[in-house]
Amino acid sequence: MNDFSYTQAASTKEATGFLKDKPQAAYIAGGTTLLDMMKANLAEPPHLVDINQLPFKGIEQTADGLRIGAMERMNTVGEHALVVQQFPAVSQALLLAASPQLRNMASIGGNMLQRTRCGYFRDAAFPCNKRVPGSGCPALEGDNHNLAILGVSESCIATAYPGDLAVALAAFDAVLTLENQKGKQRRVPVTEFYLLPGKTPQKETVLESGELIVAVTIPTTAHAQHSTYLKVRERSSYAYALASAAVGLDVQAGTIRAARVALGGVGAQPWRSREAEKVLTGAPATEATFRAAAAAALQDAQPQEHNRFKVELAQNTLVRALQQVAG
Secondary structure, three states: OOOOEEEEOOOHHHHHHHHHHOOOOEEEOOOOOHHHHHHOOOOOOOEEEEOOOOOOOOEEEEOOEEEEEOOOEHHHHHHOHHHHHHOHHHHHHHHOOOOHHHHHHOEHHHHOOOOOOOHHHHOOOOOOOOOOOOOOOHHHOOOOOOOOOEOOOOOOOOOOOOOOHHHHHHHOOOEEEEEOOOOOEEEEEHHHHEOOOOOOOOOOEOOOOOOEEEEEEEOOOHHHHOEEEEEEOOOOOOOOOOEEEEEEEEEEOOEEEEEEEEEEOOEOOOEEOHHHHHHHOOOEOOHHHHHHHHHHHOOOOOOOOOOOHHHHHHHHHHHHHHHHHHO
16 A cells, blocks of 8 residues: 555535645545555555545435435445335345445445456456556456446446445436535436446546535435345355346336336446336236346347356346336
């Protein structure tokens, strides 16, 4: 780990000001992702700006939906009554992640900025286009069993966001509020926040230098209230998803009036499947419909040698999640 200086910011203006003067600095909240990166020498910020004193907290009902401050901790949000009642899939996604100790430290904003767990990215002995653009992607020919099959490119096949929360947020049309160095805010849908790798896999999000995630707002809907998050992994706890599904259904008299579907563990970004949603909407809530939706969700998959199993795994995970919600 490199040497660094440390400052605790007392205000948003002070925090963003540090990044304006020292663009190579980094914000730190819980530090559960950043410190791992620093210990592995994958991130070497010369200065850390502690943002724990900033007023980005609170969980409140608003006209736009449920607003969650970016500095709230994962366990706090996952166990909050409004989240459990209105967005069970979001609650489940949070509480299935990591460990209780990490969830008590990790912030909602920090969780959204997790870096890939691709072994080639995490090991500086290997080339990696995400670390050093143009150096190559050894995962294409190497061990790729836990990597992406949707939205990939010739430059990168990593699951750039390896976590759970953003998958559920993408399913339910959540919107991030970002604040820049001039104090101006903008709202970005979670489905537009993460970038596909294309030829520039080093660019993972639309977050600009110095910008902070201030809050996330989730619209309150019937399909979000009747939702679930199903996670399939190599061990029963403390593991990232090989495949996951966040789904919500509004079913009336056996017919699906509205549907939301997002997949995790299989996409180069949290993967919102509008193809599956089109199959589901207006159709009967039957296993045949669910399997047709799962086929549509994976129709554009581009698996590699070691992760071909993910096509069937993701389809079965989605079908099971839909069955659980339909009851």
